[in-house]
Amino acid sequence: MTDSTFASLGLSEPLARACVQAGFAQPTAIQQQAIPAVLAGQDLLGLAPTGSGKTAAFALPLLQRLAAESRGWRRTVRVLVLVPTRELAAQVGEVFRSLGHALPAPLKVAVLYGGVSVNPQMMGLRGGADVVVATPGRLLDLLERNALDISRVETLVLDEADRLLDLGFSEELQRVLQELPARRQNLLFSATFAGGVQALAGGLLHDAVRIEAAAPELEQPAIVQRVVEVDAARRTELLRHLVRQERWRRALVFVATRYATEHLARKLCDAGIPAAPLHGEMSQGGRTEVLDAFKAGRTDVLVTTDLAARGIDIPALEVVVNYDLPRSPTHYVHRIGRTGRAGAPGLAVSFVSADTDAHFRLIASRQHLSLPREQVPGFEPVETAAPVAEKGVGGIKGKRPSKKDKLRAAAAAAARRAGPG
CATH class of the missing domain: 3.40.50.300 (P-loop containing nucleotide triphosphate hydrolases)
Known part of the structure; x- marks a missing residue:
């Protein structure tokens, strides 16, 4: 047919x-x-x-x-x-x-x-x-x-x-x-x-x-997928650099929380890059106004949660950036599917740091992706990922983190990711 x-x-x-x-x-x-x-x-x-x-x-x-x-x-x-x-x-x-x-x-x-x-x-x-x-x-x-x-x-x-x-x-x-x-x-x-x-x-x-x-996003050769290694605390600085260096004029940046949308958008605006947040707690009028400004080119960067991962069509969207990695391989597909629509060229960039390396490997494995890692000069990471336990091994006896330890580690990782901007 x-x-x-x-x-x-x-x-x-x-x-x-x-x-x-x-x-x-x-x-x-x-x-x-x-x-x-x-x-x-x-x-x-x-x-x-x-x-x-x-x-x-x-x-x-x-x-x-x-x-x-x-x-x-x-x-x-x-x-x-x-x-x-x-x-x-x-x-x-x-x-x-x-x-x-x-x-x-x-x-x-x-x-x-x-x-x-x-x-x-x-x-x-x-x-x-x-x-x-x-x-x-x-x-x-x-x-x-x-x-x-x-x-x-x-x-x-x-x-x-x-x-x-x-x-x-x-x-x-x-x-x-x-x-x-x-x-x-x-x-x-x-x-x-x-x-x-x-x-x-x-x-x-x-x-x-x-x-x-089938998922056309991953089969669509018009979408170039890049994986950039960077320390979590330097992601904002790297994003500012890429927006300017690569002259992005319509970039959709995905983060994990409502607070992160506002924090990152404010940091970009302070640096002279027109940016706006979009999240589910905004009024409908506010969300419509932000989307209209982005589609009209009055805003270069839209920082959003997964609210914009599905059901929003943004014509001529140049690039999608996974500032925070998506929760699942399915969310990855939906996010990058915002660019490269109707056969137009598109770019999807994922920031991977030491504490998200294992998660991205899981996404790549589930989606059968083989993507080279790259580093941007001046932003080479210095943090290293924790060693991965052997398959079937539950860790060292007596050294498994407690529930409180896991919560503390998660809070520390979130603080590192937010960084000073």
């Missing part, structure tokens, strides 16, 4: 033309498999990483079905898409709206999320909506206010189901499911198939088509 076109998958001429106008050269792997299944009304389980084109994979066929089955003057919610974050809600809603412009009759798309006043969203729901994209908490809030009715939903989409569960939305999901009609199409997309996702899929899907899309 590598030579298929959007029209050959069963999409109407207006939608196929909209794909070309949106810059989609040809269907991605998940789109080739998902579009015909969704058009046929089948349930679907899609294991798809970021950057695989999954949003269009369900938006395109659902738009076609909505357009073909126009219902009366009053709109009823026929498609419900649940997502874990505000940013992803806004992005999915924009995909529906932009592709939906190609249809002869306009469809109404409502995007609902918390962190902002509920009143404008209630006003926007007057007259109904064809498609609702929502985070679970805000959806339940609006249901309690009788602002919308989801009892006639024809298709439920759970986008990034693993994150919905990770962020503790299990109870909310069950409450939403109780409000939905028993007969409906269910589409579940997830980057992983962990235990919680398996249980959710087992209770939700019926005779589902299963699709697995």
Whole structure:
């Protein structure tokens, strides 16, 4: 199916033309498999990483079905898409709206999320909506206010189901499911198939088509991955050097905590580098303002937590920097997937220090990466990694650290990583 076109998958001429106008050269792997299944009304389980084109994979066929089955003057919610974050809600809603412009009759798309006043969203729901994209908490809030009715939903989409569960939305999901009609199409997309996702899929899907899309980020030759060895206390200094030396004008820098986003952004600004923090405790208005400034080029560096690792599309993002390493190999994939989008060149740089060396080796092993280490002149590390215990050996008897020792070591490592800047 590598030579298929959007029209050959069963999409109407207006939608196929909209794909070309949106810059989609040809269907991605998940789109080739998902579009015909969704058009046929089948349930679907899609294991798809970021950057695989999954949003269009369900938006395109659902738009076609909505357009073909126009219902009366009053709109009823026929498609419900649940997502874990505000940013992803806004992005999915924009995909529906932009592709939906190609249809002869306009469809109404409502995007609902918390962190902002509920009143404008209630006003926007007057007259109904064809498609609702929502985070679970805000959806339940609006249901309690009788602002919308989801009892006639024809298709439920759970986008990034693993994150919905990770962020503790299990109870909310069950409450939403109780409000939905028993007969409906269910589409579940997830980057992983962990235990919680398996249980959710087992209770939700019926005779589902299963699709697995490979991770294009690691197969994409346009993304150059670099590993730079540096002492933890000198990472800020090295980052300033690289931004200037390599003339980065749009860099997304990942750190581990909210405090680190603000601390590092402030250090960069003090050095004359336009930078801003982005984290989950900011208001929605603040997050939108920061993202808009970064996308418009008014900010060179955006320092963020894993909030921005998924569901945020930043066009022409030059470089991703793992200032703090991600918690898992999966998070590594999602982070570097922010760059090199749509075939554009990208760069992913990971800082590795003595106390994170073993963790990065684990990431590289799990992702089958063989990346050379490099050192930047003037920033050669002096710290050395602790020796790795032999496999199957639990350490020296009597020398194992206690729980308190481990906590002290973790606190000391965090202090070294924060450094004086």
